[in-house]
Amino acid sequence: MDLRLERWNPSDGPLTEKRLMRLLESDGYEVAVFAYREGTVFAEHEHAEDKCAAVLEGTLRITVGGAAYDLKAGARLYFPAGTRHGAEVLGRETVLSLDGTKR
Numbered sequence: 001m002d003l004r005l006e007r008w009n010p011s012d013g014p015l016t017e018k019r020l021m022r023l024l025e026s027d028g029y030e031v032a033v034f035a036y037r038e039g040t041v042f043a044e045h046e047h048a049e050d051k052c053a054a055v056l057e058g059t060l061r062i063t064v065g066g067a068a069y070d071l072k073a074g075a076r077l078y079f080p081a082g083t084r085h086g087a088e089v090l091g092r093e094t095v096l097s098l099d100g101t102k103r
Helices: 017-026
Strands: 004-006 030-036 041-045 050-057 059-064 067-071 076-079 085-090 095-102
Touching: 017 030, 017 050, 017 095, 050 059, 050 067, 059 095, 067 076
Parallel strands: none
Antiparallel strands: 004 076, 030 095, 041 085, 050 076, 050 095, 059 067, 059 085
């Protein structure tokens, strides 16, 4: 699995937590919902399982290597186990995020 960025397709209907969660679960992910406040920063790290970071509200920047991905409502970043990455909340709006893991 390679790093992959996807955005919500308006043809799938209005973006809701339930619809986004269903999309990730249909891809085999276990999903947890998190809220990250302004100023939240995650130092570079990695996970033992495949991950998907999806955003419902706010802006979450994920950095992988030298690349930065600014995830806004409906954006999803998929990355394989072992991918080193960091993350931070951009702006003042709280980020509502769906965090998917797949073994």
